Amino acid sequence: MGKEAELFKKLPNGRIKCTACARYCEIPEGKDGLCGIRGVTNGRLQLHAYGRVIAGQIDPIEKKPVTHYMPGSSIYSIATTGCNWLCKYCQNYDISQRRKIEGSEMTPKQVVESAIKYGAAGIAYTYNEPSIFIEFAKDCGIEAHKKGLFNIFVSNGYDTPESVKMMGEFLDCITVDFKGSGEEKFVRHYIGIPNSDPVFESIRQIRERTNIHIEITDLVVPQVGDNMEAARNLCKFIYDELGPETPIHFLRFHPDYKMMEFEYTPIDTLEKHHAIAKEEGLRFAYLGNVPGHPLENTYCPECSNVVVKRYGFDILSWNLDGNNCCNRCKCAIPIKGRPVGHADNRQNKRKRYFHLMDF
Numbered sequence: 138m139g140k141e142a143e144l145f146k147k148l149p150n151g152r153i154k155c156t157a158c159a160r161y162c163e164i165p166e167g168k169d170g171l172c173g174i175r176g177v178t179n180g181r182l183q184l185h186a187y188g189r190v191i192a193g194q195i196d197p198i199e200k201k202p203v204t205h206y207m208p209g210s211s212i213y214s215i216a217t218t219g220c221n222w223l224c225k226y227c228q229n230y231d232i233s234q235r236r237k238i239e240g241s242e243m244t245p246k247q248v249v250e251s252a253i254k255y256g257a258a259g260i261a262y263t264y265n266e267p268s269i270f271i272e273f274a275k276d277c278g279i280e281a282h283k284k285g286l287f288n289i290f291v292s293n294g295y296d297t298p299e300s301v302k303m304m305g306e307f308l309d310c311i312t313v314d315f316k317g318s319g320e321e322k323f324v325r326h327y328i329g330i331p332n333s334d335p336v337f338e339s340i341r342q343i344r345e346r347t348n349i350h351i352e353i354t355d356l357v358v359p360q361v362g363d364n365m366e367a368a369r370n371l372c373k374f375i376y377d378e379l380g381p382e383t384p385i386h387f388l389r390f391h392p393d394y395k396m397m398e399f400e401y402t403p404i405d406t407l408e409k410h411h412a413i414a415k416e417e418g419l420r421f422a423y424l425g426n427v428p429g430h431p432l433e434n435t436y437c438p439e440c441s442n443v444v445v446k447r448y449g450f451d452i453l454s455w456n457l458d459g460n461n462c463c464n465r466c467k468c469a470i471p472i473k474g475r476p477v478g479h480a481d482n483r484q485n486k487r488k489r490y491f492h493l494m495d496f
């Protein structure tokens with residue numbers, strides 16, 4: 138399909154500077170940017186992957202991970218090929234590191250129709266970095282809003298003031314994925330970016346310029362991306378810039394792509410990261426990719442009651458009143474929305490697996 142991109146600047150040397158992400162590729166005629174899906178043809182920047190959906194499936198919102206926005210929802214997840222990062226452990230490398238334009242042709246209307254057909258409450262732009270196809274995401278997102286669906290980015294946050302402004306036009310929620318707490322040596326070697334400064338700056342801008350709900354993820358990679366000082370700096374930044382109620386998820390790494398020789402992140406390393414988040418004052422810290430671990434749950438920060446009990450992506454019990462306040466002490470828990478109907482059914486389905494893993 139393809140379409141002319143909106144985020145770019147013309148340079149005096151004839152090149153076009155793409156402003157969709159912080160790579161700021163300066164692209165000559167006939168060439169593509171690093172992501173492989175934006176390129177210059179006939180003097181214009183094209184989003185070649187506009188309307189080309191390489192993956193489309195239903196996920197629980199908790200898989201993103203998002204736990205404080207519309208919990209229990211099913212969402213329709215879509216992606217194009219390409220990415221602006223080169224993560225050596227990418228679990229979606231088959232999609233993200235492909236430099237061909239492939240996938241089903243879908244108009245924004247068709248994307249939204251599919252989401253509705255599968256019973257989704259929202260659309261997630263995920264699996265690869267969505268800011269590289271933001272013009273397509275925007276058109277899908279505007280259409281989704283017309284039909285009462287919400288929009289989520291699962292993003293590495295390597296954005297620009299221009300892409301953040303565009304996000305503000307259609308996005309309801311974003312989960313920004315740090316890797317190795319954004320520590321410089323790690324991101325240079327394992328991601329292929331000079332540093333994480335643009336990610337921190339984008340988060341500030343999202344906070345200042347939009348009403349988008351923000352959650353933070355940090356993939357903790359054993360040996361090379363598990364620096365406690367970097368984790369502390371990240372937690373301090375979140376506390377100062379976004380506030381103590383911002384959810385943070387420490388995710389367990391599993392070996393993939395070019396990092397098969399690494400082990401799974403030890404559970405106690407994740408627990409140490411969680412402890413740092415709590416020490417720094419963050420009230421809602423979680424572990425992810427560890428189904429059955431008690432730190433998947435939401436605890437009331439006032440009385441320690443388990444207000445949402447989880448197993449993996451499932452909600453097992455919901456102990457909040459109609460205003461999302463703790464059933465025991467009435468502390469307000471900053472979760473937007475609540476599960477509709479199916480949480481109890483999920484409980485029955487998952488119960489038999491619940492004791493398989495012992496932490």
Ligand code: SF4
Nearest residue numbers: 155158161162170172
């Ligand atoms: S979106 Fe693609 S072309 Fe644009 S700056 Fe980023 S990597 Fe380069």
Ligand SMILES: [Zn+2]
Nearest residue numbers: 437440463466
């Ligand atoms: Zn309480």
